[in-house]
Amino acid sequence: MEFEAVIGLEIHVELNCVTKMFCDCPNHPGDQPNANTCPTCLWLPGALPRLSQEALEKASLLSLGLGAELQPRSAFDQKIYYYPDLPKGFQLSQIHLPLSRGGGIDILDEDGVTRKLRIHHIHMEEDVAKLVHEMEGRLPVGLVDFNRAGAPLVEIVTEPDFRTPYQAMEFLKTLRTRVRYVGSSDCNMDDGTMRADANISIRPRGTDQMNTKVEVKNMNSVRHVGDAISYEIARQTAAVQADEAVILHTRLWDPDKKATLPMRAKFEGPCVPDPCVPAIELSPAWIEQMRTRLPEMPTERGERLTAQHGLTREEALSLSADPEVAAYFDALVARGIAPRTAMHWLTTQLIPAVRERRQDLNTSPVAPERLAALLDLLAKDEINANAAREVLVEMFGCDEAPEAIVARRGFKQISDADALDPLIDKVLTEQARAVADFQSGQVKALGFLVGRVMQASGGKADPKVIRELLDEKLGAG
């Protein structure tokens, strides 16, 4: 019998808010342990939660960015959960009335077919503390760091629409792009600002039954999600073929063993509405106002880039995947740079240079207007591409205008035939063999001669003019 997998994802995204979700403590989990705490996030007796407006707005933007519908009324519940990383014994989470419902993401599946993967709902919840296990001498001790306690999270729960690990991975990548676009989170799986759990079951292909599912946690990269799902599908298929029952439980992905391992059962029970956090009532006007704050989303942006600038789908997608890159591209084009030149310089020169220097595209000294000025010189043939690359490197270290750097370094291109003539004559005399090759039909020899002239000019000659002059001289024979 052939089986297919039924997969749903539960994705936690840590919102990049300034404060925690229910108090004014800084949302910087990485600081000195327990530096960012107060009676509310330590849950000392008498403390009350106060929902942060910023968290509500960022969670709402995230919802809208994923096509979900914000609910006019949502509320927090107490999710009972006993563990030392949550000493108050319950987590504030929206179980009964989530912030938003519906929505989804279109992906291209492995067969190149567009597939809509639906979202069931998106809710807000608070993060828990971090447990640290250490040795004090020979005594093992458990320490609790509350910096992360109360950090603002959203959980995105999908429909079980996925059939393959590939689809899950594509979904996560697209989700990450969209959430970064709306500016709600950095969505890095390696630093934990995005975490994905997968619910996996299998069934005979072609049926629509829903079988017992297994939850897999602890994948800290998109690739691990794919690997863990693949492993779990194989494990369940083997179990069913051996006539063993699949039992509802939770497993952890072990990236070293490349296997999922069962974990201790989690206590779960019905949740009671929290009586202290008031229900969230969103008016149509407020929702509309949030919608106007949504930037152009990557898919729409990609389509616009293709239509407006004649880029290919791949080129457009590579530009629109990162909102900073896309905005930079738009800025270059707005300054009259040809779209293809802009894309080429941005992706092959500027971004690698920025990364190498561990800078941000947004804050790097090479702002769009400076790069545009440089590319303008290139377009007007005032410098050649090699010189432009060198000027770019200099631009990272000073705030001089590209024209000034070109003048200072003497990069201005020699396009004057009178100036190039003696150089060309000299090369033709020295390279008699190449000249003969060219004249006997070996076209490649021309490139060699151009290179020699360029070298003789100290890299400043305009290759187009050299080519024209060579054509003239050799053609004329």
Place this chain on the structure above:
Amino acid sequence: MKPALQQDMTVAVPSNISMRGRPAEAGSNALTGYTAVEDATVVRRLREAGAHLRSSACVGEFGFGLPVGGAAAVAPRPSAGGAEAVDGAELLMDFMGESRLAAAHASIYGLKPSYGLVSRFGLIGLIPSMECCGILSGSLNTIGEVLMTVAGQDGLDFSLPEEDAPDFSPREIRPEEITIGIITEAQSMAAGAERSPATGDSRGAPTPRGAEGFRASMEELRRLGFTLREVSLPGYELFSLVHRVVGSVEASSAAGRYDSVRYGPRAPGAKNWNEMYLMSRGAAFGTLIKSYLIQGAFFQFERYEAFIDACRIRARLVEDMRRLESEVDFFVLPMDDGPAQEVRSGAGVPPSLAGLYESHASTLYANVTGQPALYLPPVPGSAPTGFQLTGPRLSDGRLLDLGRFISESWGGE
């Protein structure tokens, strides 16, 4: 802003209301050694208004329910001693009517303010949706001043509705313009009559002190010129059930925050820290609270539908009360201050949940609906017990006006 408080007013604050730097053990072993790190908003506002704050002990664990048996002995007294007694006030956490019951035992006034009128920040509670800070005093003016000082919006308690505190300035009461409702079912429950269709006919039924006092008080109100009208609230007997289910579930779901690990006694002998957390919680609470939490856990995990039903019934009761408010201005309700004195004085009777709910049967309604409720001591020489006045939510100021009018006519204040 004019100072609301008389000079040198003393206000007693129990240990389940946080005062920065003071032990806030709330009468529970679970909080042994816990010192409040912040002032409760009520405390801060009283302090800023110049009140002298003094500590008082919690009656029972978490101040939850005045224990059957020991209540008379520990009932709060007006704070300052001797002749100035009337100038003092006492705060008391009110979960199920404690401030009215304690006032009855001390023969002073007790107010449970409207829910959402007074910040709950810094209150160490158990049932967030029903509890609030009650105020007791020998003087209604003092209660009014304290209420005016502590009431109103608080940036530390987002659960307060966005509404302005009502006008507390005293206004004239004209009895001929006021209709006071008598809830038939409350009357018959106090009279111990059978709970058959609420005819309000309690003749022939056993007559506890509450019913007797109530009848005498009604006569007095009529004599003062108020119009009294009997109204029916068929769901009245459900207040106790709703309070018990919703209250215990709220308590059970959230009581884990008193973890007895970062403060309080950690249980020894656990094999790992998870076990230590569980064992500490198990050892921290006393019998009464534990049985309340277990009852709540039962409804939450085994009978969740019953909890949902109770929430629905609660909403309906609130609606029913609101409907009656269109017919009358205020309500008067009997005050059953517990079993006869002889029984009450027998300290040492172990508190039970059933006993607790029985002793608060006549006060629970206001904690369920969020209405303000005021206990007035009896007319001197004419009745053995006092009674309660209640009105629409946020009618606290008018309720105090009414209480003041009645007391003054009887030679009080």
